[in-house]
Amino acid sequence: MKSTIDQTETLPVQTMGMNTFVMKCGGSTLAALPDSFFEDLKDLQQKGVSPVIVHGGGPAISGNLEKLGIETEFVNGLRKTTEDVLDVVEMVLAGTINKQIVRRILSVGGAAIGLSGSDGGLIEAKPVINHAEVGWVGDVTHVKSSILSGVLDMGYMPVVAPIGVDESGQRYNINADTAAGAVASHMGVNRMIVVTDVPGILKGTGSEKRVLPTVTVQEVEDMIGTGEIYGGMIPKVRAAISCIHGKVSEVVIVDGSEPNVLSRVLGGEILGTRIVRM
Ligand SMILES: Nc1ncnc2c1ncn2[C@@H]1O[C@H](COP(=O)(O)OP(=O)(O)O)[C@@H](O)[C@H]1O
Numbered sequence: 001m002k003s004t005i006d007q008t009e010t011l012p013v014q015t016m017g018m019n020t021f022v023m024k025c026g027g028s029t030l031a032a033l034p035d036s037f038f039e040d041l042k043d044l045q046q047k048g049v050s051p052v053i054v055h056g057g058g059p060a061i062s063g064n065l066e067k068l069g070i071e072t073e074f075v076n077g078l079r080k081t082t083e084d085v086l087d088v089v090e091m092v093l094a095g096t097i098n099k100q101i102v103r104r105i106l107s108v109g110g111a112a113i114g115l116s117g118s119d120g121g122l123i124e125a126k127p128v129i130n131h132a133e134v135g136w137v138g139d140v141t142h143v144k145s146s147i148l149s150g151v152l153d154m155g156y157m158p159v160v161a162p163i164g165v166d167e168s169g170q171r172y173n174i175n176a177d178t179a180a181g182a183v184a185s186h187m188g189v190n191r192m193i194v195v196t197d198v199p200g201i202l203k204g205t206g207s208e209k210r211v212l213p214t215v216t217v218q219e220v221e222d223m224i225g226t227g228e229i230y231g232g233m234i235p236k237v238r239a240a241i242s243c244i245h246g247k248v249s250e251v252v253i254v255d256g257s258e259p260n261v262l263s264r265v266l267g268g269e270i271l272g273t274r275i276v277r278m
């Protein structure tokens with residue numbers, strides 16, 4: 001039987017204008033983002049730049065699970081997701097956090113529409129290979145980028161919660177970095193900006209610690225191998241690596257508390273870490 005999910009999507013990958021970029025915003029930094037961050041987004045929108053936002057919310061999910069007495073555990077950076085956990089993940093990501101971001105954009109005069117990745121079958125997913133171990137965690141198989149370009153055409157920035165769905169209607173918990181990388185690849189944007197709680201990829205120890213301004217895919221792989229990149233940075237760089245093999249030419253990892261960080265990166269300032277092909 002033909003999938004109902006891909007009936008409306010004929011183009012596998014779109015190529016967006018240079019003015020469209022994907023921004024992934026991590027749960028590590030969301031609560032601390034100042035109004036000026038959202039004003040920067042609004043200013044970009046009013047200048048004709050089109051941000052597509054994909055957000056996380058890991059700490060808020062963990063906090064809610066704890067309140068409910070549901071145990072949570074991560075396997076290689078992915079949350080073990082039972083049906084009970086999935087209920088909380090969807091409620092927090094597609095409900096609380098998604099709507100908070102939309103309201104913060106609206107409150108500074110921007111225009112945003114919140115979407116769960118399951119709305120309209122936007123993010124199509126399948127179980128990850130170690131499904132037996134981690135439960136309902138998804139890998140992205142397709143993104144209906146026409147939904148996102150439709151929202152942009154209406155003059156709104158899409159704000160996407162990383163929930164996936166398959167043709168049977170099963171929901172999936174998708175790591176937000178993975179979801180953002182897949183959105184960037186399928187939309188064919190030039191650039192993805194990953195906003196987090198560190199100033200970029202750090203190398204060295206103690207007072208020798210410094211931000212790497214540019215790293216190649218090979219250098220990132222080496223740093224994972226040596227353990228210099230670990231924990232929550234691993235899905236970020238893995239998502240970066242997989243999307244810069246397509247149309248995306250660079251992924252920039254920056255600190256959300258840096259003033260006007262988005263417009264400065266888009267303006268060409270050397271800020272954070274740029275992951276480039278070679
Ligand atoms: N080489 C590295 N440079 C910077 N941060 C790193 C590095 N390796 C691991 N990290 C960790 O990655 C974290 C960011 O990932 P995470 O906490 O998942 O953020 P987010 O919620 O924004 O996705 C940092 O706070 C830091 O602890």
Ligand SMILES: CC(=O)N[C@@H](CCC(=O)OP(=O)(O)O)C(=O)O
Binds near residue numbers: 025058078079
């Ligand atoms: C499968 C998986 O681990 N999903 C993540 C989704 C949220 C996320 O990725 O949020 P951050 O960007 O804040 O880390 C989770 O359940 O925490």
